[in-house]
Amino acid sequence: MGEFELIRRYFQRPAAALPAAVALGIGDDCALLRPAPGWQLAISSDMLVEGRHFFADVDPAALGHKALAVNLSDLAAMGARPLGFTLALALPAAEEAWLGAFSHGLFALADAHACPLIGGDTTRGPLNICITVLGEVWPGRALRRDAARAGDDLYLSGGTGLARLALELLRGTDWACQHSAPGALARLRARLERPAPRLALGQALAGLAHAAIDLSDGLAGDLGHVLRASGVGAEIELNQLPVATELLALPLPQRLECLLHGGDDYELLFCAAPADAAAVAAAAQTSQTPIRRIGRIGSAPGLRLLDAAGRAIALPGRSFDHFAAAAAPAAAAA
Amino acid sequence: MGEFELIRRYFQRPAAALPAAVALGIGDDCALLRPAPGWQLAISSDMLVEGRHFFADVDPAALGHKALAVNLSDLAAMGARPLGFTLALALPAAEEAWLGAFSHGLFALADAHACPLIGGDTTRGPLNICITVLGEVWPGRALRRDAARAGDDLYLSGGTGLARLALELLRGTDWACQHSAPGALARLRARLERPAPRLALGQALAGLAHAAIDLSDGLAGDLGHVLRASGVGAEIELNQLPVATELLALPLPQRLECLLHGGDDYELLFCAAPADAAAVAAAAQTSQTPIRRIGRIGSAPGLRLLDAAGRAIALPGRSFDHFAAAAAPAAAAA
Structure with a gap:
């Protein structure tokens, strides 16, 4: 099967199925998009590498889903609406079963968010998946990292930590296996392999948050990016963090590691003025996305954790002994 | 050196240096572009893999140049003006000398075409470079593959074959070394490693060609894509094909292989109405790009070669014995 046959068979779909914003899809030197008048264009690229972002034996349908999901999640975090994506794929071999499942997982998510594949590239090489996603957002409404203000409430969608627990169960890490119920991996695996990008919430928050x-990469680390870009600090109220039952069963250090440094959560962390609390709650309801106020933004730099009594407690380090080895592959999206 | 330090040191440049079309560059979940009102957006992604698109010992500055050049060449072929690009990079290790040279080659070409790096991704993994380039083109003026018409003149910019000869010299292929002058590789290497995307010509031809x-992938094969997409055929007048001195020294079969199936030329092949011949010549002059009329488009499907007397001659196959092995790596961009 040559390159063009591979594209035709697994990735090209009828031009009639393309939305009006796509003037020209797969098959030319470039794809052509018609941006809606006045809107800005949001662009993000993510590269997934075997052994680093996924295991060699991952279900290819889940991999197709996740490769697009992590890119759509970037659009969500910007408050943007998806327009389309390109896929560049390096494959060691053209295996039909793998390609069929991969494209099925990819297109199921793409269709769910009306985000068509508009172009890309395929080549032979060590397995590598690079997706560039394009979306649109109204000028001034994009949710930038540098726009947090002292006094803002800090919110989290869904909850963190289960993707990391699933990863440790997959790896057979002692503490994860010892404190998890039988069948936990089967239940939690989708948290790691099939994250749901929070696009509806992101768009509902555009211009508001x-x-x-x-x-x-984990709540604490990613919040750090916002704090540095905005020149502010934050307090997280530990007892406001949503904690799934499976995480409650873990010893405290590992529980905090999962909650604060877990990675692969693909939830939205955002902040908004206290005066907009009702509007934020309405945005969550409209988008049918659970959110929780977990703290506030302050002017003093750095991140502080507060216990139930409002006392500062030490932020656990990213890697203590247990995780020195575990911190490397698959957990941290680059 | 961590991922963020690597990006900061080698790839992030002052926001002040960004053109007005870039509302937000590197450092957020997405980059933001302001498309000019009414223009369409052209998008292309190309992935370059070690051993397939370049040799492991290639000069990293040349690699940085070429990775962007092949993408800019797609914009040129569409008649589009560059707006910016994203870079996703998988690296086996963060080697400072390599990164310095690679980014230098990349930015030299980006700056020459006012095409800023607006975002991307870096990760550890087998060396892989994936660039997505964005450009703009006025609706209806894009140079599509499906728009060739019977009766059109067929044109070629520059000439073909020298990149392939350079590749064969690099490989030490007998026929290339036997028929080349001493120092030929040093002179020709840039044809393979530093192609010059024909952006000025492409934009001058937008709405005209x-x-x-x-x-x-080679003149004959790439012309085939245009013919199939347009539902037409073509005749190439062999004695109109530009032939560089270095190719004249080759035996005829190898000369034709280089000219017709060489690959890595990154020239523009285009067609236009005979009535527009003067306008096409003016576009070539404005863009300071040599072009040559090499044949015509006809209604009968397929590609025919004509000798000086206008007689059809057989199109040499893509791979005869000599090239059975040579056809595989590095030559053919996927």
Whole structure:
């Protein structure tokens, strides 16, 4: 199967199925988009590498889903609406079963968000998936990292930590296996392999929230990017963090590691003025996305954790002994 | 050196240096572009893999140049003006000398075409470079592959074959070394490693030429894409094909292989109505790009070669014995 046959068979779809914003799809030197008048264009690229972002034996349908999901999550964090994406794919071999499942997982998510594949590239090489996603957002409404203000409330969609627990169960890490119920991996695996990008919430927050970021590397680290870009600090109220039952069963250090440094959560972390609390709640309801106020932005730099009594407690380090080895592959999206 | 330090040191440049079309560059979940009102957006992604598109010991500055050049060449073939690009980079290790040279080669070409780096991704992994380039073109003026018409003149910018000869010299292929002068590789290497995307010509032809494609896989094969997409055929007048001195020294079969199937030329092949011949010549002059009329488009499908007397001669196959092995790596951009 040559390159063109591969594209035709697994990735090209009828031009009639393309939305009006796509003037020209796969098959020419470039794709052509018609941006809506006045809107800005949001662009993000993510590269997924075997052994680093996924295991060699991952279900290819889940991989197709996740490769697009992590890019859509970047659009969500910007408050943008998806327009389309390109896919560049390096494959060691053209295996039909793999390609069929991968494209099925990819297109199921693309269709769910009306985000068509508009172009790309395929080549032989060590497995590598690079997606560039394009979206649109109204000028001045994008959720930038540098727009957090002292006094803002800090919010989190869904909750963190289960993707990391699933990863440790997949790896067979002692503490994860010892404190998890039988069948936990089967239940939690989708949190790691099939994240749901929070696009509806992101768009509902555009022009309302001040700053947002999607959580790929862990709550504490990603919040740090917002704090540095905005020149502010933050307090997280530990007892406001949503904690899933599976995480409650873990010893405290590992629980905090999952919650604060877990990675692969693909939730939105955002902040908004206290006066807009009702509008934020309405945005969550409109988008049918659970959110929780987990703290506030302050003017003193740095990140502080507060216990139930409002006392500062030490932020656990990213890697203590247990995780020295675990911190490397698959967990941290680059 | 961590990921963020690597980006800061080698790829992030002052926001002040960004053109007005870039509302937000590197450092957020997405970059933001302001498309000019009414213009369409042209998008292309290309992935370059070690051993397939370049040799492991290639000069990293040349690699930085070429990775962007092949993408800019896609914009040129569409008649589009560059707006910016994203870079996703998988690296086996963060080697400072390599990164310095690579980014230097990349930015030299980007600056020459006012095409800023607006975002991307870096990760550890087998060396892989994926660039997505964005440009703009006025609706209806894009040079599509499906717009060739019977009766059109067929044109070629520059000439073909020298990149392939350079590749064969690099490989030490017998026929290339036997028929080349000493020092030929040093002179020709840039044809393979530092192609010059024909952006000025492409933009001058937008709305004037009927169809265009950039030559990455060889003249005959790439012309075939235009013919199939347009439902037409073509005749090439062999004695009109520009032949560089170095190719004249080759035996005829190898000369034709280089001219017709060489690959990595990154020239523009385009067609236009005979009535527009003067306008096409003016576009070539304005853009300071040599072009040559090499044949015509006809209604009978397929590609025919004509000798000096106008007699059809057989099109040499893509790979005869000599090239059975040579056809595989590095030559053919995927």
